[in-house]
Amino acid sequence: MLYLDANATEPVRPAAREAVLAAMDTLGNPSSTHAAGRAARKLLEEAREAVARHCHARAQDVVFTSGATEANALAIHALGAGRVVLIGTTEHDSIRAAAPEAVPVPVSADGTLDLAALETLLAMHPDALLCLMAANNETGVLHDIAAAGRLCAAHGARLHVDAVQAIGRCNQDWLGLGASSFALSGHKFGGAMGAGALVTAKGLEIRPLMRGGGQEMGRRGGTPPLPAIAALAAALAEPYEAERIAAHRDAMERAAIAAGAVVMGAGAARLPNTVCLALPGVRADAQLIALDMAGIAVSAGAACSSGKVTASHVLAAMGQGALAGQAIRVSLPWNVEEGAAERFAAAYAAMAKRALRPRAALA
Ligand code: PMP
Numbered sequence: 001m002l003y004l005d006a007n008a009t010e011p012v013r014p015a016a017r018e019a020v021l022a023a024m025d026t027l028g029n030p031s032s033t034h035a036a037g038r039a040a041r042k043l044l045e046e047a048r049e050a051v052a053r054h055c056h057a058r059a060q061d062v063v064f065t066s067g068a069t070e071a072n073a074l075a076i077h078a079l080g081a082g083r084v085v086l087i088g089t090t091e092h093d094s095i096r097a098a099a100p101e102a103v104p105v106p107v108s109a110d111g112t113l114d115l116a117a118l119e120t121l122l123a124m125h126p127d128a129l130l131c132l133m134a135a136n137n138e139t140g141v142l143h144d145i146a147a148a149g150r151l152c153a154a155h156g157a158r159l160h161v162d163a164v165q166a167i168g169r170c171n172q173d174w175l176g177l178g179a180s181s182f183a184l185s186g187h188k189f190g191g192a193m194g195a196g197a198l199v200t201a202k203g204l205e206i207r208p209l210m211r212g213g214g215q216e217m218g219r220r221g222g223t224p225p226l227p228a229i230a231a232l233a234a235a236l237a238e239p240y241e242a243e244r245i246a247a248h249r250d251a252m253e254r255a256a257i258a259a260g261a262v263v264m265g266a267g268a269a270r271l272p273n274t275v276c277l278a279l280p281g282v283r284a285d286a287q288l289i290a291l292d293m294a295g296i297a298v299s300a301g302a303a304c305s306s307g308k309v310t311a312s313h314v315l316a317a318m319g320q321g322a323l324a325g326q327a328i329r330v331s332l333p334w335n336v337e338e339g340a341a342e343r344f345a346a347a348y349a350a351m352a353k354r355a356l357r358p359r360a361a362l363a
Contacts, residue, residue: 002296002343006273007137007165007331013190013238016231020192023230029223031215040226047233054236055182055199056173063198063206063219064229068164069094070209071183071198072131074220075160078206079181080129083158086121087131088113088143089317095131095162096313105130111141111265111318113148122155129158134166134174134182138314138329139265140274142166149178164188168334169240169271175201186232189240190334195228238334245332246272248341252330253277255345259352264315264327273332276315277348278323282355287328290354294347299329 003011023043028036030044045059052059065071076085076098085102087095090111096102105121106114113132122128130152135142145161152159161174161182168189174182181204185196200206212221253263253275264276279287284300291298315324330344 002340003333004330004336004340004344005297005299006333007140007188007329008299009187009193010168010190010235011333011335012187012192012231013235013334015238016186016191016235019230019234020227023227026226030226031213031223043230044224044226047229050233051197051199051236054172055167055184056176057199058202060217061200061202061204063200063216064224065196065198065220066194066225067196068092068162068183068185068188069196071185071196072160072162073098074198074206074209075181075183076129076131077209078219079158079160079200079204080131081207084125084128085131086118086125086128086157088133090136090139090141090314091131091133092137092162092164095133099131102131103128105132107317109319110268111136111139111314112268113143115144115147115151118148119151122151122157125157126155127157128155129160129180131160131162133162133164135163135170135271135274136265136314137165138312138327139268139276139318140165140271140331141265141268142170142270145171145174145179146177153178165271165274168236168238169242169273175199180204184232186228186235189235190238191232191235192228194225195232197232240334242272245334245336248336249273249275249330249332251341252332252344252348255341256330256348256352259349260356261348261352262323264318264320264323273336275330276327277330278315278320278327279352279355280323280326282326282352284326284328286355287326287351290351291328291347294351296344296347299331300327 028040030041087102158180181200187193206219261277
């Protein structure tokens, strides 16, 4: 299979697999005081320090969670309390669902945040919490987090960055760009599913969403998922060949355009591994199935949500609602192999030719 759905989940890194096994062989609950517990605690704290080091944060400001859905919800709960919450219109459902009353900040046609609109909203709500994704999961479009951070700082607002798709692929220093906090999810960069983190700026207090045994210094109750946390830390240390991956992505993109595709967010800076391709007049699920039959895994629409294919709010927010049901996301994994672009190009061209032919014949 040619796996091109890395934004749903990246293949596990070998170092992460080893870390899972080592953690599973470590007897003990990190909260226990005996020697076994202390060994588990040591693993947990080493992982916390590794995350802090990679993300330019302090270890005590890293709160492990079950993933980014929980980390985003925790950020909004803890850092948005008593504040107006502003969210970009292309945010992930985990942000949208956690802030149902949020004030939307529009994006431009290329999917980047409308900074003038943000400034107007910040003038109205100076102590807001702005939630902004570093990179969009469907289009790969990067927001200008540094610019948003400067605007938030100028008004006294807080900025929470959903860094899920960017961590491990581009910049890691979100606090340095002005974020008060950011969320990450281990399986999105080759760790194991089941662990993520909320990382905050120095001294921010986190009121827990889940209370319990007082774990994570009272900020997140529940026994931490140690194997997945160890995998997260191990995966974060792995190199990412952005240029190699972007070269494959660019070749796939060129081939798809030649076959009739339109690139969503084409004018914006994007992740190296992602392209969202609309094929006008051809349903996304039909494209996905045709590619699946050719042994190629891509996703349609916001496909990280439980297999359902719904019209994408991301493309609608970019003024591309008409193409929303006709776009697939191609997201290359860290270990994409030589020859992948050629294989994709051939399958995509064949799919497009078959799908578009009957219409041409009728016309
Ligand atoms: N934010 C973004 C941008 C994502 O792509 C995802 C996963 N699709 C999440 C948050 C949620 O991550 P998880 O499902 O690992 O909790």
